[in-house]
Amino acid sequence: MRKTLRPIMFMFVLVIFAAVLAACGSENAEEAAADVNAEAEQTEGVAEDTEEAEADADAEASEVTVTHDLGEAVVPKNPETVVVFDMGVLDTLDTLGVNVTALPQENVPDYLEKYKGEDYQNAGTLFEPDFEAIYGMEPDLIIISGRASEAYEELNEIAPTIFMGVDTTNYVESFKGNVTTLAEIFEKEEEAAEKLAEIEQSIEELHEATTASETSGLLIMANDGDISAYGPGSRFGLLHDDFGVAPTDDSIEVTNHGQNISFEYIVEQDPEYLFVIDRAAVVGGESSGQQTIENELVKTTRAYEEGNIVYLDPVNWYITSGGLTAVSEMVEEVKAGIE
Incomplete structure (x- = not known):
């Protein structure tokens, strides 16, 4: 009798043990699934953060923050519609091959005479901008200097407006800073650097000659x-x-x-x-x-x-x-x- 029961008892123990293992395996599977879900959610969150960071980086890459004497402006890179109220800035943009939309046409010097043509719009005078005309242009950027400085607030309400006058107490460094800023906005850094290097060399040679x-x-x-x-x-x-x-x-x-x-x-x-x-x-x-x-x-x-x-x-x-x-x-x- 006892010999007959031993195999049965052994089998019963095996069944119980298997059941316990199955239960443990189920719990482990559930825990594993939970861990996988958690990792997936974390990965998704990282992906979302990465996408947001990339979007922010793209936005930053397509904009330039310009701090100037009258304030600060966030300017889009390569703005399409540009209004200029400084003939020196017009000179620089023309040299760098940048398109300008509007300017005070009656003040244009002979060597920039093409800007008097019909391909460009008149923006008033250096001292008195034509606000209505400028508003209708829907500009992306307005650039002014000392002569139009009193109109800054009103112009800045129309579009991002930056002041680019030259600091005469530190002329060359101020001039170079303005050119560098314009080059960054219009992605003309290489061309600007080449021109500035030539001018710096000429100034150095002149300074050496005059002092000697x-x-x-x-x-x-x-x-x-x-x-x-x-x-x-x-x-x-x-x-x-x-x-x-x-x-x-x-x-x-x-x-x-x-x-x-x-x-x-x-x-x-x-x-x-x-x-x-x-x-x-x-x-x-x-x-x-x-x-x-x-x-x-x-x-x-x-x-x-x-x-x-x-x-x-x-x-x-x-x-x-x-x-x-x-x-x-x-x-x-x-x-x-x-x-």
Whole structure:
């Protein structure tokens, strides 16, 4: 009897053990499934975070945040509709091959004459933008400088607006910063870097020449009979600060319109070089800069007697100052004037 029961008991134990294993296996399977689901959810969450991060990165890659003197603007890269209120900026964009939509057409200098054509829209004047016309253009970007600065708030309500005036107390670095920013917006970094390198080399060569020869000079603006002087740190101070021409008077008042002077002052200073910007030549007037300057008093100065009166191009220095082409030519003008 006992021999018969032993196999039965053994089988019963095996069944119970199998049941227990099955139960344990089921629990493990459920736990495993739960773990898989958790990992899947975590992976899905990581994927979503990655997609969001990639979307943010794409958005950042397609935008440029520009901090300027009047505020900050988030600007789309390669904006299609661009309105420009600075002739120096227009010069730079033209040099870099960037399309411009609208500008104050009556202020365009001859070497940018194509912008007076029908392919471009008129945006008002440098001082008075045509807000209604600009609004209708639905611009992606508006660029201004000092002359249109009072219209900044209203323009900024129409589209992202950036101020790109040149800091005359730090002219070359400010100019380079503006060009670099424009190059980043329009993805023209390589072209801009090449142009800036050429200009920097020219400025370095000019500075070496002027300092080695101890060249000194006085820069004045002639404005239809009136004259004013500009020294270091002024609107045209790069002649001294960056080009290396020593000022005959380092105490000239620093103002945007220059220090009013007399012809007797020029005689008293007796400059080695007299640099002249004829404002009337670009804004209109009854007398030319040469007629104003070359009078009997100035003819007694060393600059006149030695043929060292240098008439600078007023377009480059007064209208398109800060542009890639203009700055390059400004360097060459001074270099040619002192050779």
